[in-house]
Amino acid sequence: MSEVLIIRGGEVITPTGPRRADVVIVDGLITEVGVSLERPVGAFEIDAGGAWVGPGFVDLHTHLREPGREEAETIETGAAAAALGGYCAVVAMPNTEPTVDSVAVATYVIERGRRALVDVVPSGAITIGREGHQLAPMAEMAAIGVRIFTDDGTGVQDAAVMRRALTYARPLGVRLAQHCEDESLAASGSMNESALSSRLGLTGRPALAEELMVMRDIELVRHTGGSLHFLHLSTARSLAFVAAARNEGLDVTCEVAPHHFSLDEELCASFDPIFKVHPPLRGHSDVAALRAALSSNAIDAVATDHAPHAEQLKDLPFDEAPPGMLGLEHAASLTHEALGVDQPVHLFRLLSRGPAAVAQMRRRDEPRLSGAHGGAVEPGEDANLVVFDPTTSWRVDPQALASRSTNTPYAGRQMIGRVRATIVAGRLVASEGSLR
Amino acid sequence: MAGSSLLTIDGLSKTAIVEILDHAETFAEVNTRAVRKVPTLKGKVVASLFFEESTRTRLSFETAAKRLSADVLSLAVASSSVKKGESLRDTIATIDALGIDAVVMRHASSGAAVQVSRFVPHVRVVNAGDGQHQHPTQGLLDAFTVRRVLAERHATTGRESGAELFSGLRVLIVGDVRHSRVARSDAQCYAALGATVRVCAPGTLLPDDLSGWPVEVSHDFEGSLAWADVVGLLRLQRERGTGAFVPTLREFTATHGLTWERATALSPTTLIMHPGPMNRGVEIDSRVTSLPNVLIERQVASGVPVRMSVLYLALAGTREDATDE
Numbered sequence: 001m002s003e004v005l006i007i008r009g010g011e012v013i014t015p016t017g018p019r020r021a022d023v024v025i026v027d028g029l030i031t032e033v034g035v036s037l038e039r040p041v042g043a044f045e046i047d048a049g050g051a052w053v054g055p056g057f058v059d060l061h062t063h064l065r066e067p068g069r070e071e072a073e074t075i076e077t078g079a080a081a082a083a084l085g086g087y088c089a090v091v092a093m094p095n096t097e098p099t100v101d102s103v104a105v106a107t108y109v110i111e112r113g114r115r116a117l118v119d120v121v122p123s124g125a126i127t128i129g130r131e132g133h134q135l136a137p138m139a140e141m142a143a144i145g146v147r148i149f150t151d152d153g154t155g156v157q158d159a160a161v162m163r164r165a166l167t168y169a170r171p172l173g174v175r176l177a178q179h180c181e182d183e184s185l186a187a188s189g190s191m192n193e194s195a196l197s198s199r200l201g202l203t204g205r206p207a208l209a210e211e212l213m214v215m216r217d218i219e220l221v222r223h224t225g226g227s228l229h230f231l232h233l234s235t236a237r238s239l240a241f242v243a244a245a246r247n248e249g250l251d252v253t254c255e256v257a258p259h260h261f262s263l264d265e266e267l268c269a270s271f272d273p274i275f276k277v278h279p280p281l282r283g284h285s286d287v288a289a290l291r292a293a294l295s296s297n298a299i300d301a302v303a304t305d306h307a308p309h310a311e312q313l314k315d316l317p318f319d320e321a322p323p324g325m326l327g328l329e330h331a332a333s334l335t336h337e338a339l340g341v342d343q344p345v346h347l348f349r350l351l352s353r354g355p356a357a358v359a360q361m362r363r364r365d366e367p368r369l370s371g372a373h374g375g376a377v378e379p380g381e382d383a384n385l386v387v388f389d390p391t392t393s394w395r396v397d398p399q400a401l402a403s404r405s406t407n408t409p410y411a412g413r414q415m416i417g418r419v420r421a422t423i424v425a426g427r428l429v430a431s432e433g434s435l436r
Numbered sequence: 437m438a439g440s441s442l443l444t445i446d447g448l449s450k451t452a453i454v455e456i457l458d459h460a461e462t463f464a465e466v467n468t469r470a471v472r473k474v475p476t477l478k479g480k481v482v483a484s485l486f487f488e489e490s491t492r493t494r495l496s497f498e499t500a501a502k503r504l505s506a507d508v509l510s511l512a513v514a515s516s517s518v519k520k521g522e523s524l525r526d527t528i529a530t531i532d533a534l535g536i537d538a539v540v541m542r543h544a545s546s547g548a549a550v551q552v553s554r555f556v557p558h559v560r561v562v563n564a565g566d567g568q569h570q571h572p573t574q575g576l577l578d579a580f581t582v583r584r585v586l587a588e589r590h591a592t593t594g595r596e597s598g599a600e601l602f603s604g605l606r607v608l609i610v611g612d613v614r615h616s617r618v619a620r621s622d623a624q625c626y627a628a629l630g631a632t633v634r635v636c637a638p639g640t641l642l643p644d645d646l647s648g649w650p651v652e653v654s655h656d657f658e659g660s661l662a663w664a665d666v667v668g669l670l671r672l673q674r675e676r677g678t679g680a681f682v683p684t685l686r687e688f689t690a691t692h693g694l695t696w697e698r699a700t701a702l703s704p705t706t707l708i709m710h711p712g713p714m715n716r717g718v719e720i721d722s723r724v725t726s727l728p729n730v731l732i733e734r735q736v737a738s739g740v741p742v743r744m745s746v747l748y749l750a751l752a753g754t755r756e757d758a759t760d761e
Binding site for chain 2: 193194195197198199200201202203204206270271272312313315316317318319320
C-alpha cells in the first residue's frame with residue numbers, strides 16, 4: 001500500500017527565495033513539485049495556504065535523557081516534542097547515564113530512535129564518561145554512523161586532551177562539538193557574571209569563561225587542522241572570534257540557542273531556577289548581538305539545547321538546581337520572531353539546511369542512521385518536510401507540551417509562527433499542534 | 437512593609453525603614469520592663485527554619501517572636517536539601533501544612549527566601565540570611581544601633597530624629613564584601629537612610645561588578661578610616677573558600693584588619709561595628725573589641741527589638757496594606 005500526500009497552496013522556500021508550488025509525496029520521496037498539481041488518487045491533502053514549505057528542521061542539540069533519566073524525557077517523548085516543533089531529525093546529546101561513549105550505548109539510542117516519530121541520531125562523547133581524560137572510541141562509533149562527538153554539559157577542559165581529540169578525529173570524517181566554558185572560571189557559578197549577579201549574591205559564570213575557550217579551541221583547530229562545531233555560543237565576542245576564524249578558512253561552525261537570543265539575565269532576579277542554564281542567559285547587549293547575527297551568515301544553526309528536567313529539580317535553590325530548559329516546541333517560533341517574521345530563507349537556513357550540513361545529514365550516506373535532511377524540495381529527495389505558518393500566533397502552555405518535563409521558561413508567552421505539519425519520511429507525524 | 441514579607445532591603449524606602457526602626461524603639465522599651473512580653477501576636481504561629489545553622493540569629497528571632505506572644509515552631513533542617521533528597525518546595529509545604537503565619541528562614545543559597553515566598557504566598561517570609569544575597573534584619577539592626585547612639589549624643593531619641601542623623605553620615609564597610617549578605621543589606625539600608633557609603637577591600641573581595649550599588653569604592657584603607665564616622669567590619673568568610681581570594685590571613689589583617697594601632701588612631705567618636713561571629717585576630721584585633729566606641733554588644737541587643745518590629749509589621753499589618761502580597 002503506498003502512502004501519498006499532497007501539500008497544496010504553500011510557498012516552497014528555496015535557498016534563494018520562496019516560490020508558489022504544490023508538493024506530491026509518494027512512499028517517502030518527493031515525486032512532483034509544481035504549480036496547481038493534480039491531486040493523486042488516494043492522496044491525503046495538507047493545506048499549506050499562507051504557509052511556508054521547506055526541508056524539515058534539524059536540531060543539533062537535544063538532550064533526550066534516555067538512557068538513565070527517563071523520568072525527565074525519553075527518546076519517544078522527546079521525539080514527539082521535536083515533531084510538534086517541526087523537527088524531522090534530532091542529534092541526541094551523549095550526556096546520558098551511561099554516557100554514549102561506546103558502540104553499545106550508541107546502538108541502544110539508535111535502536112530506540114528507530115521507533116520514534118522523527119529521526120534520532122546519537123552523538124558520541126569525546127572522552128570516556130565525559131570526564132575529559134581518556135578519548136572515547138570515536139573510530140568505532142564513527143563506523144556505525146556517529147558523526148558528531150561532544151562532551152556537552154561541560155567542555156573538554158584540558159587543552160592537551162582537546163588537541164589529541166581533534167587530531168584523532170580528523171581522518172574519521174567526523175566533527176567535534178564543544179561546550180565552551182572554562183570551568184576554572186565558571187564552575188561554581190549559576191548565572192551570568194554581572195552587576196546583577198553581584199547584587200543578587202549569585203556567583204557568576206563570566207562571558208570570559210566562554211570566550212577564552214572559544215579562543216583556545218580556534219587555535220587548536222588551526223594547529224591540528226581539525227573540524228569543530230561551537231555549541232550554544234552566547235556572547236558577541238564569541239561570535240566575532242568564530243567569524244574571524246571562518247574568514248581565515250578554518251573548519252569551524254557554530255550554533256546559538258533560542259533562549260540566548262530571546263531571554264536575558266534580568267529573569268534570574270526572580271531566583272526561579274527555570275531560568276538557569278549553561279552558558280547562562282546574558283545581558284541585553286549580547287542578546288541583541290545574537291539576534292542581529294541570525295540574519296548574517298555568521299551563525300550556521302539555531303539549536304535548541306532542549307534540556308528537560310524533572311519538576312522537583314527545578315524546585316531546588318537556584319545554585320543547587322540543574323541547568324537547562326526545554327526548547328524543541330518553541331524554537332522555530334522564537335527564531336522566526338527574532339528574524340523579524342519575514343525571513344523564510346534565513347529561517348530554513350538556520351533550522352534546517354545549516355544544521356543538516358553540520359551533522360552531515362544532507363546525503364544518505366552509509367551506514368545510514370537517518371534519511372537525508374536539509375536538502376532541496378525537489379523530486380527524488382527524501383520527504384522530510386515542514387509546513388510553517390508564519391502568521392498564526394499561539395500561547396505556550398507547559399502542561400500542553402509533548403515533552404515529559406515542563407521546564408519551559410516561556411510559560412504563557414505569546415509566540416508568532418506555528419508549525420502546521422511535520423512530514424518525516426513521507427509520513428505526516430504532526431499537524432496543527434497535535435501528533436498524528 | 438506592613439503586612440508583607442521581608443526578603444531584602446533592596447527597594448525599601450526611607451519611610452519604610454524608619455517605620456521599622458520606630459516600632460523597634462517601642463519594643464526596646466518592652467525589653468526593659470519587668471515582664472518582657474506583649475500580647476501583640478498571640479495566636480500567631482512563627483516557624484523558624486534554619487537550613488544553615490546560626491545559633492545567635494535563631495535565638496534572637498525566637499526571642500523576638502516569644503516576646504510578642506507568638507507560638508514558635510523551631511525546626512532543625514539539614515543544610516542541603518539536595519543531600520536530604522527533599523526539594524525546598526517540599527520542605528516548606530510540609531511546614532506550611534502544620535499551620536503557620538510566618539516563617540523566619542536562613543539558607544545557604546542566595547534567593548532561597550524569595551523562592552519560598554513564591555511557594556507559600558499566604559505565609560509571611562522573613563529572610564534571616566540567604567547565601568550571599570541579603571540579611572535584611574542585620575542591616576536594620578545596624579542602622580537602629582547607629583541611630584540610637586547618635587541620638588544619645590545629640591540628646592534626642594531615635595524616634596524623634598527619624599532619618600535625620602543619617603544625612604551625610606559617612607559609613608565605611610570593610611572586608612569580604614564579595615561574599616557578604618550583611619554588606620549588601622547594610623549598604624542599601626544606610627544609603628536609603630541618606631548616608632554616604634564607602635566599601636574598602638582587597639580587589640578580589642569586592643563583588644565582580646558594583647555598578648548600581650549605592651556605594652563608592654576605595655582602596656585606601658587608612659584614608660577611609662580617617663574619613664569614616666562608622667566603620668562596619670565584615671566577617672572574613674573562610675568557610676566560603678575565601679582563602680583563595682587573599683594570599684594569607686596575615687596579609688589580609690596587615691592590609692585590611694582593624695588592628696590595635698589603627699583602632700586607637702581613630703577619632704574616639706568613630707563607631708566600630710561587626711555583625712559577628714568575629715574572627716578575632718583576622719578582621720579585628722581582640723583588644724579592639726573592648727574599646728568604648730565598639731558597638732558589637734549593642735548590635736546584638738538591638739537584634740531582638742528590631743526583629744520584634746519586623747515580625748509585628750509582617751503579621752499585624754492592616755488589612756489594606758496586606759493586599760500588596
